[in-house]
Amino acid sequence: MRLITCGLPYANGKAHIGHLRTYIPADVYVRYLRLMGEKVLFICGSDCHGTPIVVNAEKEGIEPRKLVDRYHEHFKKVFAAVGVEFDFFGRTDSDYHHEMTTNFVKRLIDNGYVYSKEIELAYCPNCKRFLPDRYVEGICPYCGAIARGDECDQGCGRYLEPGEIKEPRCKICGTKAEFRKQKHYFFKLTAFKDFLLDYLEKLKGTENALNYAKQWVRQELKDWCITRNLEWGVKFPGEDLVVYVWVDAPIGYISYTREACKEKGCDWEQIWIKGVRKEGEIRWANITHFIGLDIVYHHCIFWPAMLKAADFALPSAVVASGMVKVEGKTFSKSRGYVVWVEDDYLKAGFDPDYLRYYIVNYTSHQKDLNFSWKVFMDKVNNELIANLGNFIYRVLHFAWKNFGGDVWDLVNSDEVLDDQVVEAIEKARDEIVKALEEWEFKVASDAFMELASFGNNYFQSREPWELIKKDRGECAKVMANCLHLVKALVILSYPVLPFSMSKVADFIGLKDFSFDDVSKFEKVRVVKKPKLPFKKVEEEKIEEMERIMLERIRKAEEKEKASKSEYVTIDEFKKLDIRVGRIVKAEKIKKSRKLIRLEVDIGGEVRQIVAGIAETYEPEELVGKLVVVLTNMKPAKLMGVESQGMLLAADVDGKAVLLMPEREVPPGSKVR
RNA sequence: GCCGAGGUAGCCUAGCUGGUUGGGGCGCCUGACUCAUAAUCAGGAGGUCGGGGGUUCGAAUCCCCCCCUCGGCACCA
Structure with a gap:
């Protein structure tokens, strides 16, 4: 097996x-x-x-x-x-899988390939738990971009070691995370370097x-942390951890x-x-x-x-x-370059065999495959239907119409098959077998398409539509060969086109076939009125699919724009000059309800700043306090008084509560 | 940056242990035919084989440099 x-x-x-x-x-x-x-x-x-x-x-x-x-x-x-x-x-959340995994891990442990080690991990004090992988968000120490989990996916793309991420926050509650030590288990991957090579x-x-893998192993292997702080997963034996997915x-x-x-x-x-x-x-x-x-x-x-x-x-x-x-662009769900199998393809009513053919036949299995609706239509209509479908149908239809599906009364069953027909079939079969050994599914599918092409050629050059008028016996002979080709095509293309070829097999009463039957002589008959094996793909339908995709891409672009403006890059943040200042003078601005005019020492320079904090603070109590000032705020006049900066404050029900350093710092200290 | 895979006519590709005019398919053009889903058949146009240099009597094919595309660079499912 x-x-x-x-x-x-x-x-x-x-x-x-x-x-x-x-x-x-x-x-x-x-x-x-x-x-x-x-x-x-x-x-x-x-x-x-x-x-x-x-x-x-x-x-x-x-x-x-x-x-x-x-x-x-x-x-x-x-x-x-x-x-x-x-x-x-x-499914891996089933009992049978958990049991198998537990036993497997126990075998790893028993065989001495698992050890424990204390490592520092992000911990959320609010949620009271460790934050594995995607539960952490913070700043990349290399490029300053927002990093998610242990990866700087927005910025430099680097992978971050545990403990490396700056300003880790809990992704769930947003609380600043702290690092705590915890015991985790490691698999001794390094012990297998020579074995893997x-x-x-x-x-x-x-x-x-294979090339990728070899390259990685030749470089450096590290032991592999195989436990995580989660509830969901397979329990690691004897610990309150699950095994890594x-x-x-x-x-x-x-x-x-x-x-x-x-x-x-x-x-x-x-x-x-x-x-x-x-x-x-x-x-x-x-x-x-x-x-x-x-x-x-x-x-x-x-x-x-x-x-x-x-x-x-x-x-x-x-x-x-x-x-x-997708349409020549790198596949991306977030950017809209995606084809959803159910919503886009199946619900639109396309034959699954078309997609099977496209995927198998577009290019070599190892190479990039471009999905384009236009190419999809071309391949289906011009190759699958015009060549393979057409040959099958013209043969079945002709035999049915002119011979009632049975050409054998007029044919001496021995010696009826042309050598070139037999050869073409065997060549196609051999090519398929060889291609499969190399996982070249395009080559395999090309082989049966070439056989279909041979069939069309054969049919065309024998002109059975002329023969039927002159010599029914000769015509029947040609059709016997064509029916033999159809049978071979059904078998050879069935793995790629199972739905359509099952139907065709039904028309010629073919059941439980195998590769052995491809070249075996049988009296092939059309046993029921044949129908078209494939339905053409309509141009309007394809245009509709393209519209849907363009719309999705447009929406994705809009969304990205919106989300981009929600974020501030580190460079944008750096533009802000925020400093600690000491309030040296404070007075209420006459006739105003909220404004206080302040003079703030921001380190060698005293700025006049107008702040809307009179509802929360009395001028007297402010003098001498350290505050946080945005110093490169564009100056503005409030009640005729120029403000040359802005105090940072928390907004509590519309009232300002000033931010103050948690300990004494010199005025002018930069905030970052 | 490093590593890998590629760059052959509008598109998908064969060829790559060097050797007669670089094959095939789709599309395109012309003609033929009508059994067939305007399907099929015949013929044709279209390529400085990513760029440059080298080895050789001879290179898409070997060597060097450069350019471009895609992917990977690990605890991310």
């Missing part, structure tokens, strides 16, 4: 075209393997833990599980709708994944396999523990991981090290899909 997995979708948002770039090729691959007679288990499931889910659930005021329920069901629905058929689709040399898969998520592959095996009656330990063969230090399992480029590190480094440490067998291949672009 061979295991194929897909990276677990994070149950924190809806499915978009970026997800499908991994799942659809994986599904295509599995369907091909099955047609070739391999026994395959295809599993996946939701990744349900981690801080983003907890943070978002908190924002919505619901339990994390509720949030997870929502997206878990969403993904299940979307996968079914686009024909990605997993044997099992689990060896493993990565032998691991199969796409180069984009990236520890428990891949273990999902194992727990889902076990559940799938319960249903299918196979042996999960055979797959994950015994493996298929041993080669030096490595015990290989027959497992292929399909993932996105963003999680190569976890699958090629953490994961094999964990498996090795826990005494499991190791995956044999990691296949990483390239990035997705």
Whole structure:
């Protein structure tokens, strides 16, 4: 039994075209393997833990599980709708997964690969808890931008070590966080450097994944903190901590396999523990991981090290899909360059097979894929329909109309197939088999498109529409060849186009087919009135989709503008010259209710400042006090008196309460 | 900055252990045909193979420099 997995979708948002770039090729691959007679288990499931889910659930005021329920069901629905058929689709917040993870972690501990260490972590005194990952917000010590979690994602992009972030604040309540020591657990990743170097040399898969991983391992590995301060997650044995989500998520592959095996009656330990063969230090399992480029590190480094440490067998291949672009621009949910599978694609009524074909056929699996509605329409109408669909339909329709679907009465069944037809079919099949070995799904799909093209050529050059008038027998012979081609095309393209080809298979009474049937001689008949296998994509519909996308991009731009003006960059903040000053003189401005005229020493210079604080303060009590002054405020006249600065004060029900330094400082001290 | 992957006609690409006129598909132009979802078939136009230098009898293919795009640079799910 061979295991194929897909990276677990994070149950924190809806499915978009970026997800499908991994799942659809994986599904295509599995369907091909099955047609070739391999026994395959295809599993996946939701990744349900981690801080983003907890943070978002908190924002919505619901339990994390509720949030997870929502997206878990969403993904299940979307996968079914686009024909990605997993044997099992689990979730990591299930009991079976928790049990598996706990046992796995215990094995890591028992084998001596886990140790504890005290580290300093941000702690919110208000919420009375440690702030893991995305719970902290602060200032990047390198560039001064606002940093989120342990990453300066708005500014320099650097990763921040625990304790490095300046002015940490709790993301939930906004309280200033403090650093407190706490014991955490680390996985001895460094112990696996040589092992990983060896493993990565032998691991199969796409180069984009393997090269990255090798480069990382050659540089420097660090031990890996595998615990977090959260309620939501798998409990770390004996502590009030949960295991880091990236520890428990891949273990999902194992727990889902076990559940799938319960249903299918196979042996999960055979797959994950015994493996298929041993080669030096490595015990290989027959497992292929399909993932996105963003999680190569976890699958090629953490994961094999964990498996090795826990005494499991190791995956044999990691296949990483390239990035997705939308209308030529880098994929971005926040900027509107996104195609939501359900809302944009499925609800608009497009055939899922079209998207499958586009994703598989646009370019090599490893390269960037650009999704454009215009290109989508062109590919579907000009390639899928004009070539493949047209050939199938013209053959079925012709045979049905002129022969009632059965051409065999007029054909001597032996020697009826043309050599060139047989050759073309075998060539296409061989190319597909070879392409799949290299995970080149475009090459595979090009092969059956080329066969369809051959079919059109064959049909055109034999002119059955002329033959039918002169020689029905000859015409039947040509059609026998064409029907043979249709059967081959149905089988060879079925993995990419399962919905449409199932329908076509039905027209010719083809059931339970496999690659062996591709070149096998059978008397193919049209058993029911054929219908068009594909419906054309309408130009108006595409224009509508483009409008929707443009509108979304426009809205995103507006939103970004708005949010930008809400934030102040450090440079903008630096423009403000804020200093501590000592009030040397204070008097009420006559005829005013609120204004007090002050003379403030801001370090060698005395400024006249008018402040609206008379409702809260008497002039007498102000003299001698230290206050905070914005000194480069544009001067303005109030009640005829010029104010050359502004006192900073808290607004309490419309009344000013002055900010004062917490201890004696020299006037002129800069505030920052 | 460092590392990786790329830059081949409007678009997607093959070729890259150097060797006859750089292949194919989509689009475009012309013609043919009508069984077919104006589908199909034949023919054609279109490329200084990112730029520069070098090695060689000969380079898209090897070496050097530069430019551009995308991604990664780790405890972020």
